[in-house]
Amino acid sequence: MSFKRSKRAIRFIFMALAIGLSVSGCGNDFVLLHPAGPVAASELNLIEITAATMIVIILIVWVLFGIALVRFRDTPGNKAPYRPLWDHNKKLELGVIAVSVVAAVIIAVPTWNKTFALAHVPKGKSPIVIDVTSLDWKWLFEYPSQHIATVNYIDVPTNRPVLFELTADSPMNTFWVPQLGGMEYTMPSEVLPLWLEASKPGLYWGRSGNFSGSGFVHMTFNVHAVPASTFNAWVRNVKTTQPKMTMADYRQLLKFNWIAPRYYSAYPAATFPAETHGFTLEGGMYMEMQPTPK
Amino acid sequence: MSSLLALLFPPSTTRNMELSADVLIILASAAIIFYLTRWHRWKYLWREWLTTVDHKKIGIMYLIAAVTMLFRGGTDALLLRAQLAVPNNHLLGPLHYDEIFTTHGTIMIFFMAMPLIFAMFNIAIPLMIGSRDVAFPRLNAISFWLFAFAAFLFNISFVIGGSPNAGWTAYPPLTELAFNPGVGQNYYLMALVVTGLGTTATGINFLVTILRMRAPGMTLMRMPMFAWTTLVTSVLILFAFPPLTVAMVLTLFDRLFGTAFFTIGRGGMPMMYVNLFWLFGHPEVYILVLPSFGIFSEVVATFSRKKLFGYSTMVYSVLAITFLSYGTWVHHFFTMGAGAAVNVFFGLSTILIAIPTGIKIFNWIFTMWNGRIKMTVAMMWALAFIPTFVVGGATGVMLGAVPGDYQFHNSYFLIAHFHNVIIGGTVFGLMSGVYYWWPKVTGRLLNERQGKWAFWLFFLGFWLTFMPQYALGFMGMTRRMYTYSHGFGWSSLNLISTIGAFVMGAGFVVMVYNFVWSQIHGEIDVTGDPWNGRTLEWSTPSPAPEYNFARIPVVTDRDAWWAMKQEQKTNVVQIKPQEITDIELPKSSGIPFLMGLSFFVFSVGMVFSWWWIAGAGFLGFVVCMLVGTFDYDDHKEVPRQEIQNTESAFGRLQG
Ligand code: HEM
Ligand SMILES: [Cu+2]
Numbered sequence: 015m016s017f018k019r020s021k022r023a024i025r026f027i028f029m030a031l032a033i034g035l036s037v038s039g040c041g042n043d044f045v046l047l048h049p050a051g052p053v054a055a056s057e058l059n060l061i062e063i064t065a066a067t068m069i070v071i072i073l074i075v076w077v078l079f080g081i082a083l084v085r086f087r088d089t090p091g092n093k094a095p096y097r098p099l100w101d102h103n104k105k106l107e108l109g110v111i112a113v114s115v116v117a118a119v120i121i122a123v124p125t126w127n128k129t130f131a132l133a134h135v136p137k138g139k140s141p142i143v144i145d146v147t148s149l150d151w152k153w154l155f156e157y158p159s160q161h162i163a164t165v166n167y168i169d170v171p172t173n174r175p176v177l178f179e180l181t182a183d184s185p186m187n188t189f190w191v192p193q194l195g196g197m198e199y200t201m202p203s204e205v206l207p208l209w210l211e212a213s214k215p216g217l218y219w220g221r222s223g224n225f226s227g228s229g230f231v232h233m234t235f236n237v238h239a240v241p242a243s244t245f246n247a248w249v250r251n252v253k254t255t256q257p258k259m260t261m262a263d264y265r266q267l268l269k270f271n272w273i274a275p276r277y278y279s280a281y282p283a284a285t286f287p288a289e290t291h292g293f294t295l296e297g298g299m300y301m302e303m304q305p306t307p308k
Numbered sequence: 309m310s311s312l313l314a315l316l317f318p319p320s321t322t323r324n325m326e327l328s329a330d331v332l333i334i335l336a337s338a339a340i341i342f343y344l345t346r347w348h349r350w351k352y353l354w355r356e357w358l359t360t361v362d363h364k365k366i367g368i369m370y371l372i373a374a375v376t377m378l379f380r381g382g383t384d385a386l387l388l389r390a391q392l393a394v395p396n397n398h399l400l401g402p403l404h405y406d407e408i409f410t411t412h413g414t415i416m417i418f419f420m421a422m423p424l425i426f427a428m429f430n431i432a433i434p435l436m437i438g439s440r441d442v443a444f445p446r447l448n449a450i451s452f453w454l455f456a457f458a459a460f461l462f463n464i465s466f467v468i469g470g471s472p473n474a475g476w477t478a479y480p481p482l483t484e485l486a487f488n489p490g491v492g493q494n495y496y497l498m499a500l501v502v503t504g505l506g507t508t509a510t511g512i513n514f515l516v517t518i519l520r521m522r523a524p525g526m527t528l529m530r531m532p533m534f535a536w537t538t539l540v541t542s543v544l545i546l547f548a549f550p551p552l553t554v555a556m557v558l559t560l561f562d563r564l565f566g567t568a569f570f571t572i573g574r575g576g577m578p579m580m581y582v583n584l585f586w587l588f589g590h591p592e593v594y595i596l597v598l599p600s601f602g603i604f605s606e607v608v609a610t611f612s613r614k615k616l617f618g619y620s621t622m623v624y625s626v627l628a629i630t631f632l633s634y635g636t637w638v639h640h641f642f643t644m645g646a647g648a649a650v651n652v653f654f655g656l657s658t659i660l661i662a663i664p665t666g667i668k669i670f671n672w673i674f675t676m677w678n679g680r681i682k683m684t685v686a687m688m689w690a691l692a693f694i695p696t697f698v699v700g701g702a703t704g705v706m707l708g709a710v711p712g713d714y715q716f717h718n719s720y721f722l723i724a725h726f727h728n729v730i731i732g733g734t735v736f737g738l739m740s741g742v743y744y745w746w747p748k749v750t751g752r753l754l755n756e757r758q759g760k761w762a763f764w765l766f767f768l769g770f771w772l773t774f775m776p777q778y779a780l781g782f783m784g785m786t787r788r789m790y791t792y793s794h795g796f797g798w799s800s801l802n803l804i805s806t807i808g809a810f811v812m813g814a815g816f817v818v819m820v821y822n823f824v825w826s827q828i829h830g831e832i833d834v835t836g837d838p839w840n841g842r843t844l845e846w847s848t849p850s851p852a853p854e855y856n857f858a859r860i861p862v863v864t865d866r867d868a869w870w871a872m873k874q875e876q877k878t879n880v881v882q883i884k885p886q887e888i889t890d891i892e893l894p895k896s897s898g899i900p901f902l903m904g905l906s907f908f909v910f911s912v913g914m915v916f917s918w919w920w921i922a923g924a925g926f927l928g929f930v931v932c933m934l935v936g937t938f939d940y941d942d943h944k945e946v947p948r949q950e951i952q953n954t955e956s957a958f959g960r961l962q963g
Contacts, residue, residue: 043797046715046782057711064709068702071666075698078673083691086612088680097678101615110670114663125655125709132711133648150487185482186578188643188718192784196714199644201579202481202572206645223718225475225788226482228402 045192050218050239051211053132053195060128067120074113135209141175144168145286148180148187148200148222150270151229156281162252163259165267166235167275171245172215178208181287183268184226191220191237199224205287212239232272253279261285315916318490320403320470330467359896361445362854364749366452367430371742371749373456374424375820380463381420382816384412389773389809392802395794405790406473407492411466413476414496417592418503419459421730424738425599426451429514429538431745435845436532438523438863440856443516445894446942447509453904454506461911462499465492469915472496475788477585478559480570480578485563491915497560498911504549504556505907511545514538523844525863529623532843532866533616536623537602540630544591544598547634552588555581564917579644586637594633596730598626600737601668604690607740608672610839611687612679615867618671625664632661642713651710658708665701669694684839685759689740692767693732700728703778721781724774731770739766739819747838751851752830758822766815772808776801836958842867847881849958855891855946858883858955882962883955888948895944903932 042048049055085094135141145156156163170176180189182200190197191210198208212218222233240248259278264285267273320326344350357365387408391400400408430448434441442448465471470492474482483493518539522531531539558569559581568574570581609616616622638646638654672694681687703725707713716722747753785798792798837846844861845852847869861880865871872878906928913922955961 044779044782045784054715057715060709061706061712061715064706064712068705072698072702075669075673076695078670079676079691079694082673082676083681086676086679086681088613088682092680095678096613096680098614100678101617101619102621103674106674107618107621107667110667111663114666117666118659118663121705121709122656122659125659125711126652129652129655129710130648132714185484185487186479190784190786192715196711197643197717198714199641201644203577204579204645219784221784221786223786224479225406227487228406228473231402231789231791 048193049195050193050214050216051195052213053210054193056128056132057196060124063124064121067117071113071117135175135177139175141177141209142171143177143179144170146178146180146189146200147286148182148184148189148226148233149267150184150227151222151233151272152267153189153222153233153235154267154285155235156286157249158286160249160253161280162249162256163278163281164252165273165276167238167277168235169238169240169245169248170212171242172212172239174242175209175211178210179286180206180208186224187226187230187233188223189220190223191218193218194220194237197223203287212237215239215241227270229270229272235275252277255279259285315491316468318470320407320490320492321467323404325404326467333467354898355896358901359449359898361441361449361894361896361900363430363434363442363445363448364852364854366448367427368749369452369456370423370427370430373459374420374427375823377415377420377423377459378816379820381412381415382813384408384415386809386813388412389806391790392792393806394803395792395799397791400790402790403473406788407466407471409788410472410475410478410496411462414462414472414500415459416730417476417596418500419455419462421596421734421738422503422507423455423459424742425541425596425734426455426510428534428599428603428738428741428745429510431749432534432741432845433514433517433538434521435748435848435852435856436843437518437521437526437535438844438857438861438868439517439521440860440891441894442513443521444509444513446897446900446936448513449897449900450903451506451510451513453900454509454907455503457904457908458499458503458506458911461502461908461915462495465495469495477589479585480559480562480576480581481572483559483563484571486573494560494563494915497556497563498914501553501556501560502907502911504553507545508549508553511542511549513542515542515546518542523861523863523868526868529620530863530866530868532602533605533619533622534599534602534843537598537605537626540626541595541598544595544630544633548588548591548595551584552592555584555588558584560914564914582641582644583637586640587634589640590637591633593726593729594629597733597737598629600693600734600741601626603737603741603744604672604693605675606843607686607690607744608675609867610744610841611682611684611690612676613682613840614675614679616671617674617677618667619866622668622671625668628664629661632657632664636661636708639708639713642710643717655708655710655713659705662701662705662708666698669698669701684743685754685756685763686740686743686839688760688763689736689743692763693736693740696732696736696770697729700725700732703728716781718787719781720777720785720787723787724777724781727774727777731774739763744839745845746826747833747850748836748845748848749851750827751833752826753833753838754826755822755830758818758825762815762819762822764815765818766812769808769811769813769815772811773805774808776805776808780805837869842870844868847872847878849960853951853954853958855893855951857881858888858891858951858960879962882960884962885952888951888955890948891946891951892943893946895942897936897939897942899932899936899939903929903936906932 046058049058143158145158147154153166154163155168178189180198180200181204182202187200188197189200189208194210194212198206216239218237218239220235220237222230256277256279259281261282264282344353357369360366387400391397391405470490472492472495474488474493478496481487518535561567562569562571568576570576570578572578605616605622635657636654638650639658642651707716707722707725743754743759780798780801783796783798785792833850836849847861848856861868872880906925909928910922910925913919913925
């Protein structure tokens with residue numbers, strides 16, 4: 015092996031990556047880098063802090079490693095020092111520990127702050143509640159205040175937090191709309207809360223992030239963020255033009271299949287758990303739940 | 309009759325790929341049986357291998373099994389990548405894809421990485437610490453056969469009964485009968501229980517071996533680093549595998565006997581499984597990587613011709629990692645609603661564990677510093693580890709920052725992270741170990757030119773495969789998707805990743821060629837010390853005689869063999885004829901093999917709910933236990949004369 019050859023290899027990899035990135039439309043497809051709301055933006059901010067810190071560590075290691083590799087090769091006439099017994103150096107070791115600790119603190123502080131901050135819907139804002147149930151293999155959304163339900167599609171008002179209450183009548187999934195924020199699991203007999211908010215109107219795709227069987231790839235849905243007035247008009251429209259969901263309709267949804275979006279002007283309350291069990295609600299919640307009018 | 313056929317061969321096992329696998333298996337078995345019969349090798353096979361309790365031979369068997377499983381797991385990987393090469397691909401259907409990613413992950417972790425680690429333990433540890441065998445040689449063989457039969461059991465699911473298909477993590481309720489009928493999931497559960505028992509026994513064995521059987525003078529702080537990491541890995545195994553076994557057995561009860569530990573609808577708690585699984589799972593990732601850390605420490609020091617830098621810091625880091633690794637498991641499910649305080653606790657513990665890991669990386673660099681680096685293939689694998697693993701560790705920290713993980717969890721960013729640490733850490737390390745210790749067990753050196761080809765293909769293939777996957781994570785691609793459509797911008801990066809995977813596959817092929825070629829044509833290692841080594845295994849001839857050391861060495865320094873060479877005292881390995889005494893060694897036994905077989909029969913009974921077969925297997929196990937317990941004839945003496953002949957053949961007789 016020669017150093018030149020490995021350098022050429024590294025250059026090749028970067029070129030391949032660059033080509034890959036540019037063919038892939040450079041930018042807009044990187045949904046994590048294009049947050050459309052405060053939760054996703056805050057998460058992206060932390061990702062940037064951790065990435066920057068880690069890149070510094072990676073570069074330190076790469077550079078030191080590169081120098082060691084070039085300078086201390088076992089070649090005839092190598093003039094670099096050879097000290098076979100050199101096995102400790104207090105200052106160096108303390109320095110390494112110090113660098114690591116500093117990097118850890120730089121990451122730990124915002125992690126701490128943001129984890130707590132994102133655990134609550136911001137004070138003084140009243141969220142709109144959407145009850146989410148993952149089914150095999152589709153998403154059922156129920157609006158307890160608006161009394162409407164949809165499948166694989168939701169409208170949400172912009173600039174207002176949305177509190178998703180997540181459960182499952184199926185194996186576990188995660189509910190994920192990358193441009194609005196990170197994911198949270200849906201689990202049978204548990205209700206987990208997740209709040210997101212869209213600050214820009216737009217159509218954002220969501221999907222399940224946790225494998226739940228052979229139809230799992232089809233567990234996609236769209237989130238349409240619109241101004242409040244448009245949202246209200248949409249609700250009225252669903253209420254007046256769409257059929258009611260009956261228990262029989264719900265049982266149809268439990269079938270193992272995937273379907274196009276659907277809309278219902280009403281739904282039976284029994285389709286969402288009135289209470290949950292397990293450590294989630296007793297042991298502490300990721301986010302404070304708002305009482306749901308049932 | 310037809311219902312039996314439907315049970316054994318459900319539609320999922322009668323697809324083209326499965327049928328061709330059937331044909332291949334039958335052909336290969338026929339060829340092996342023919343070979344063994346034609347050349348009268350059955351007796352040899354039984355006497356020298358199937359009944360052996362010699363740690364070196366057990367190590368070789370682990371090595372062969374692991375490379376075979378790497379082939380199976382690698383083939384799975386290439387199929388997965390081929391399916392994802394282009395959008396809307398129809399090479400594999402969803403059912404097929406789900407089975408293959410499940411067997412890929414399970415095989416790679418439990419039936420490739422673990423046995424390869426145990427191969428290294430067995431090959432190196434007793435020689436390294438100046439011992440004649442492990443503490444419990446027969447138990448060592450039992451561990452191997454439990455693993456081997458479990459691996460066999462897991463692999464036949466592909467062609468008989470159907471593969472498991474719920475991922476290597478196998479979360480309920482997806483593994484419940486209601487969502488997962490058929491026997492595939494039972495295979496997974498039984499295979500993990502059986503191999504887990506063997507692994508636990510290995511942990512006990514090496515813990516006791518290292519604590520009790522070191523050569524005189526080898527204090528704990530004079531042990532080679534690999535002995536240290538083996539020691540703490542054994543401790544980790546002891547505490548990590550019980551929760552896994554519990555999780556598997558309870559799931560099995562839910563499936564077979566209608567209990568409701570995790571079964572929804574009747575009050576079961578799937579969340580409980582997730583906790584048990586990761587209480588095993590996180591320590592497991594350190595079980596995978598710590599042995600490699602030990603190997604790097606040996607290899608980097610040897611080929612830099614220099615002492616290991618910061619030995620005691622390394623020891624304390626490893627101990628810190630061991631302790632901390634039990635306090636981070638929740639980071640695998642931050643997104644399951646444990647609450648902000650719990651998440652912060654586990655997020656910070658995760659960031660904390662990166663500190664000792666990082667310190668170790670710097671210490672390897674400082675070991676090279678002021679040394680003289682020699683580029684052997686073993687060293688190249690070790691060197692490749694440093695710049696690779698640091699990236700995996702860094703992305704691990706990014707995952708440990710809780711709100712970041714909300715976006716990364718279960719995405720291709722996660723997939724890239726753990727391949728980055730498991731391939732860049734565990735696999736590179738084990739490959740380094742294989743190239744390093746190969747001459748010690750086989751007596752032949754691996755061809756370096758071929759080895760370099762294999763290395764470069766594998767190394768470059770790795771970067772090409774996994775770096776694009778980090779980007780795919782940022783584009784929102786989630787794991788375990790069998791296909792994707794145009795329009796997300798995922799296509800070209802997936803194609804690059806697939807190309808990389810095939811480059812790695814080519815590297816594997818060259819490596820196997822390298823192994824086989826070198827076994828036939830490779831240079832013979834006459835010195836026993838081809839690398840100018842530092843630790844005791846290099847003071848023995850290659851391959852080492854059955855009794856390892858005619859006289860147990862006395863250790864006065866950390867790098868014991870290096871010190872002897874420096875002080876020109878290498879003649880201590882030569883023995884005077886009058887000093888030779890008989891050596892007591894453990895005697896071969898058929899019981900470990902039969903015990904593995906009994907567990908296999910028992911497992912087949914459990915998988916198919918054929919209780920009388922399960923009963924027969926269990927009975928076999930009880931009989932093996934009883935016979936083994938009252939078998940007092942478990943030692944043999946190697947007579948003086950035989951030792952004298954062996955030593956003189958090696959030219960190690962004094963006077
Ligand atoms: C610097 C040290 C490390 C840190 C901070 C770290 C952090 C993490 C975190 C937070 C996750 C969970 C991500 C998620 O599920 O969303 C994770 C997953 C994982 N890590 Fe690491 N990790 C480290 C080292 C390692 C090592 C050394 C290995 C193995 C050799 C490893 C193997 C894995 C595996 C297998 C998974 C994913 C398992 C799965 O979900 O299937 N990690 N790591
Ligand atoms: Cu972990």
